[in-house]
Amino acid sequence: MRLFQSSDQPEFLVVITPRHALISTALLAVCLTACTPAATTEPDDKPASPTASATGAAAPGAPAGGSGTPLSDAVALLPLGEESRTGYERDSFHHWIDEDGDGCDTRREVLLAEAVTKPEQGDRCVITGGSWASFYDEVEVSDAKKLDIDHMVPLAEAWDSGASEWTADRREQYANDLGSERSLVAVTAKSNRSKSDKDPAQWLPPAAAAQCTYASDWVATKLRWKLTIDTKEQTVLEKLAGDCPDTVVEYEVAP
16 A cells, blocks of 8 residues: 555545445344344445456456445546647656655655565665566566556546646656555556557557456546546446446545
């Protein structure tokens, strides 16, 4: 988790009230006297894992469980907009920075947070050893140099979708967003460069088990930063939402 490094305050939370709270007093009294402990637990009280594959296993890199907005509803919240790359330069998004002054820049913070096997951290945050799971392609990586830190919504796509109107400070905040653990992900350099600046209408993770996770993370990032989508992007996201009916989106709007 990296949320402790951010001062983000949620603008809203989606709360799912447990159905147990809706049981009447009379029924509860009967259950307490007649039901076995196993009978008081309903298997569908919590939403299914948002990244469950066909085998029921969560895709590597999946966010922690919890209540959220169904993917189909979250896609509907995204505003349509015309995309324009006029004036885009990668340097418009300053990264990587050491936001908290602890000697580790954003890249290393993500590597430390997402390591499956914890690496050793030396002077000036030099990282040795450790292992990571690249969820785009389901590849295990034991050399941090073979990993890229991917912006879930690429910088160029963010520019097209509204960031061109932001201040330089706002773009820097976006490019180094440690306030949401899914804005930045450690993946193989090969998969990241295959993705490049494409949106879901142009590229999806090659690992089928990762695609529901990816759709959820993409939509969460766009909602977090109030970015728009185009019509082709919307069409693909709506299809993914139909293919991933148990997927939920969790996000907090960036301050």
